[in-house]
Amino acid sequence: MQTPFKNIQIDIDSLPRQADIHFSKLQGSYLMVSMISLAIFWALAFLLVFFGPDVFDIPLPDGILKYIYGALIPISIFTFLLVYLGFHKKGYALRERDIMYKSGLIWKTMTTIPFSRIQHCEVKEGPIERLFGLSSLHIYTAGGSSSDVDIPGLYPQEGQNIKRFVLNKINTEDEEE
């Protein structure tokens, strides 16, 4: 049977408010994962600046290298600072009917996906993540990559639990219909 049609007036202020939500932080060791990834990136960048001109035979004006290093070193330190501060801005929250993920120190973003719109989810482990015993949860919707959400820095067990919780929700919702 179909549920009888209802159209109750909604008091906007009585809706569940995202402002009241407590976001769970990511695991502390994820900070190390992001730091190491960033360090690898900068190591490669510096290697390229150091050996690149010789290997690819690019003639550089004399003395320009010290300006390049002079610019790159403060920038790289700054990115480490950003990653460090940004880590504390990341967090996720599960509600009864949706999952939220927020991130961003300078450009802030918060995405909410209702369980009923999730196509599938996956627990993944990258090589550096695995070293620290971490994994990340990828949630896919039909809205394409801009509306998908990746939650990094979870213990594999945690990731699996959230995944099971979400899939369970999707299935029970289907049955209700």
Place this chain on the structure above:
Amino acid sequence: MRENFTEPRRQSIIAILLIIQKSLKVIVRQIWPFILIFFVGGSASSYKGMILPVIIALSLFSTFWAVLSYFKYYFYIQDDELIIEKGVLSKTKLNIPFDRIQTVNFQQNIIHQLFNVKKLEIDTAGSAGNEFSMEALPVDVADDLRDVILERKSQLVQADAITPEKIENAVVETESLILDLSFIDLLKVGVSQNHFRSGGIILAGMVYFISQLSDLGLDVEGEIGHYIDNGAFPGLTILVSLIVVFLIVSFLISLTRTVFTYYNLNLWRVGNKYKLEKGLFNRRETSAVDQKIQIVEWSNNPLKKIFNYFDVRLKQASSVQVRSKQSIVIPGCHPEHVEYLKSNWLGALDHQNLDPQGVSIHFFIRKLMYRLLFAIILCVAVFKFYPSFIIIPILLIPYQIIYSWYSYKKKSFALNADVLYVGGGIFGDRHALMPLYKIQSVSMNQSPYESRRQLSTVRVMTASGSMIIPYIETDLATKIHDYLMYSIESSRKDWM
């Protein structure tokens, strides 16, 4: 008498011709610079002896391949599935269950039209986003196949329908003509196209053409420079005359293109879908089912405003790979057509009681800052290198101001219990409408600039692109977010 599709059968023999045509097109696209060199010469003409044999070999091979793939391609219907067996070297068997088939579309290019055959494209539901096509079927066979599939499909849907609303959808298959573009309308649509866009495409094409030729050793830039150096055209005259010629050519090209693409356009409402037929040399029939349409957009430009026309875009859910193919564009719709399209698509949902609101003035300020910065940098650069042309970037400054002002002035949004509306545009108007239950996810974003002013941007993601409400007060953005979440989660409707 219906055709019998239970026995495996081949396509029309014309398919061979079409496969050859397709592969020749690919070959020509890859090697046209070499063919040109063959006739024109240039530093690469040392390969000249090789070019002809290579072309002949490629053509022979593609013909051979076409014949083989034609004879290895069978299709038939079994147990409510369309089955396609194909493959020359490795064999593939595709099973397409009827209930996953969304629409069956037809296409006829000039060869199809000459031999009275149709290309059949099958659009399936699901995130796999697969499409299947058959190069050529005789027109009556193609129509029969479509009817067999869609009829059986609606029987299947009925059998499994629990809700009365689904049965209703399946039974009522009335056809009504919504829009029939006359030749005069077609010309008006052509005249009111965005000619700058087709001009841009021509320019890009020319740049590509020249770079391809230069790669092969023809000194195109040198040749052109030679003309200019000889004083054949002095400074500003060359520029003005070039611009005039360019505008005329762009105008003519977009006019002919419009006439060819939208010739004899017919829009039908068939049951719960829209069916569109259009085109002169390449005639297409495409359908869009209501459930699959996620957003309806209607827009105009100053010229279209004079003719009182809108271009309507029915944006369908799709996987990323085929996104561009998935929106159906219907030009030359009068406001009453737009209204008809919206009301039929949304059914009982309320889209009349909407009260559009504007966005924060900071949206204008921010846009203006970026656009002026760009214009000023350009002014400085032009002043330094081509001082005599300084007037062009200076004219850009008022343009940037007007542009930012109108994009702020026209940006609006509205929300009620059923639908979300976002309006925009600069010189024309652009409107987008969607039912709330088709939302996939919602995000709130803040740039540092917005953050300092307690503003936020709300992005509403759907399976066919997103709708953006920029620069509104964070409080309001939060309320919108909460309300959208509430309405998605309390709705029992499937987004597709």
